[in-house]
Amino acid sequence: MNHFIITGARVFDGENPLGIVDVEVADGKIARVAGDRPEGVDLVDGTGATVLPGFIDAHTHTDAESLRQALTFGITTEFDMLSIPERMIPVRRKASESSDLADVRSSSIGLTPADGHPHQLRKGEGDPEWPTATRVAEIPAFVEARIDEGADYLKVLVEDGHLFGSSLPSLAPELVAATVREGHARGKMVLAHAMTVDTANQVVGAGVDGLTHLFFDRPHTDELIGKIAAGAFVIPTLSVIASITGASAGASLAKDPRVHPKLTPEWLDNLSGAIATSPRENFGYALEALAALHRAGVDILAGTDAAHLGAPGMAHGASLHDELRLLVMAGLTPTEALRAATSVPARRFGLGDRGRIEPGLRADLVLVAGDPTTAIGDTLSVRRVWRGGAPVSQSPLWT
Numbered sequence: 016m017n018h019f020i021i022t023g024a025r026v027f028d029g030e031n032p033l034g035i036v037d038v039e040v041a042d043g044k045i046a047r048v049a050g051d052r053p054e055g056v057d058l059v060d061g062t063g064a065t066v067l068p069g070f071i072d073a074h075t076h077t078d079a080e081s082l083r084q085a086l087t088f089g090i091t092t093e094f095d096m097l098s099i100p101e102r103m104i105p106v107r108r109k110a111s112e113s114s115d116l117a118d119v120r121s122s123s124i125g126l127t128p129a130d131g132h133p134h135q136l137r138k139g140e141g142d143p144e145w146p147t148a149t150r151v152a153e154i155p156a157f158v159e160a161r162i163d164e165g166a167d168y169l170k171v172l173v174e175d176g177h178l179f180g181s182s183l184p185s186l187a188p189e190l191v192a193a194t195v196r197e198g199h200a201r202g203k204m205v206l207a208h209a210m211t212v213d214t215a216n217q218v219v220g221a222g223v224d225g226l227t228h229l230f231f232d233r234p235h236t237d238e239l240i241g242k243i244a245a246g247a248f249v250i251p252t253l254s255v256i257a258s259i260t261g262a263s264a265g266a267s268l269a270k271d272p273r274v275h276p277k278l279t280p281e282w283l284d285n286l287s288g289a290i291a292t293s294p295r296e297n298f299g300y301a302l303e304a305l306a307a308l309h310r311a312g313v314d315i316l317a318g319t320d321a322a323h324l325g326a327p328g329m330a331h332g333a334s335l336h337d338e339l340r341l342l343v344m345a346g347l348t349p350t351e352a353l354r355a356a357t358s359v360p361a362r363r364f365g366l367g368d369r370g371r372i373e374p375g376l377r378a379d380l381v382l383v384a385g386d387p388t389t390a391i392g393d394t395l396s397v398r399r400v401w402r403g404g405a406p407v408s409q410s411p412l413w414t
């Protein structure tokens with residue numbers, strides 16, 4: 016069905032609710048929004064439902080099976096925030112060719128010390144040796160190598176491990192600054208993992224374009240919020256912070272009838288677990304920091320940090336819906352939360368072909384029962400998903 020019209024559904028166009036209007040799809044693209052309906056085109060009845068742009072999860076670590084799983088939940092694009100290039104390069108090729116996988120962008124490998132985060136989490140994964148840089152003079156070659164691997168943006172990790180219950184060597188500030196300089200000289204954004212107030216201050220001061228997590232080791236400072244508001248964006252990843260602080264809703268999400276049939280027993284088990292290496296009150300610091308960033312007008316991008324099996328508390332696809340719930344809990348309106356998973360990440364990552372429902376853009380669409388612009392939990396009630404206009408199967412993945 017290459018040419019069809021979704022009728023009777025409310026439309027959220029990535030920015031605002033439009034009310035009940037037609038969305039016409041032809042040749043994989045959005046052909047028309049509202050206006051006069053042509054004769055003789057297949058109709059999809061969207062009565063009682065809302066059609067939205069396919070969701071973007073702005074922080075994952077992914078592979079082909081995870082992209083397949085994510086797509087059934089209406090996530091049509093994932094931004095991978097560190098993967099082994101030998102594995103990511105074929106995944107990217109597959110995702111660009113097959114309509115049953117979410118699309119993907121990636122940083123390739125990130126810059127971290129030889130024994131730095133997340134090496135402590137990847138023991139036994141059989142990773143090839145990770146490239147790194149220990150001196151400023153090595154940064155240009157490190158950046159060039161990532162771009163040659165196909166990196167869409169660059170990633171640095173500044174993590175001493177204490178929030179994960181370990182002690183790790185942390186990336187030197189001058190290496191962060193040099194990566195920003197060399198990345199920007201080559202037209203690439205540089206994003207940073209920094210989970211503490213001090214390290215976030217450091218990387219934002221070095222000029223990174225975005226933070227891939229919120230900071231939650233202690234209450235935020237107004238100085239830090241002000242520095243971020245000068246232009247950086249934030250991917251809060253409340254989902255993984257909830258897991259780290261033992262505040263995760265993964266166990267109840269795994270029981271939700273809209274989630275349960277779509278996940279394998281292994282993924283249900285993973286989603287139900289928690290990292291739980293930090294005190295629970297730290298989750299409150301994250302919610303307060305997000306509220307302050309939001310009040311300061313900082314761009315917020317929804318992301319989960321869903322990774323491979325063994326990073327408990329998250330599951331590709333399902334967790335993005337819980338992230339939207341948490342964004343609303345932190346003070347965003349449902350419409351603002353929906354923007355954080357559609358138009359805002361598309362704009363900040365320069366993907367002009369998606370994230371909105373507008374003629375000429377990719378027909379990456381999700382149809383959900385209810386109205387998530389007033390009840391955010393309705394995003395999970397996925398009825399239909401289209402990727403580039405092609406319908407996505409909603410049957411369980413693993414039977």
Ligand SMILES: [Zn+2]
Nearest residue numbers: 075076096320
């Ligand atoms: Zn991550």
